[in-house]
Amino acid sequence: MGAAALAVGQMLGGCASHVADMPVVGLPANTPERPAVAPDYLPVNNTPPPRADTPLTPEQRAQLTRDLTAARDRQQGAKAKASKTSNPRAD
Numbered sequence: 001m002g003a004a005a006l007a008v009g010q011m012l013g014g015c016a017s018h019v020a021d022m023p024v025v026g027l028p029a030n031t032p033e034r035p036a037v038a039p040d041y042l043p044v045n046n047t048p049p050p051r052a053d054t055p056l057t058p059e060q061r062a063q064l065t066r067d068l069t070a071a072r073d074r075q076q077g078a079k080a081k082a083s084k085t086s087n088p089r090a091d
Contacts, residue, residue, distance in 0.1 A: 056064065
């Protein structure tokens with residue numbers, strides 16, 4: 001039963017592109033016209049130019065880590081403080 005349903009679904013799915021082009025079933029009235037010439041494929045083999053940015057130095061990475069850790073600790077402290085004030089019997 002399941003295999004038959006799968007086979008019917010695949011057959012109907014294969015016809016979907018042809019049904020959409022039929023004049024009676026076709027596309028909605030507000031659909032823009034298809035271009036006469038198909039657009040070119042994207043240039044997938046072209047590599048982007050090298051970046052102008054330089055990687056962070058070890059000192060910059062350490063400073064960024066310290067800043068992010070401090071921000072996380074401040075947020076956790078504020079969250080803990082807010083939960084204690086909203087529920088004083090939590091202890």
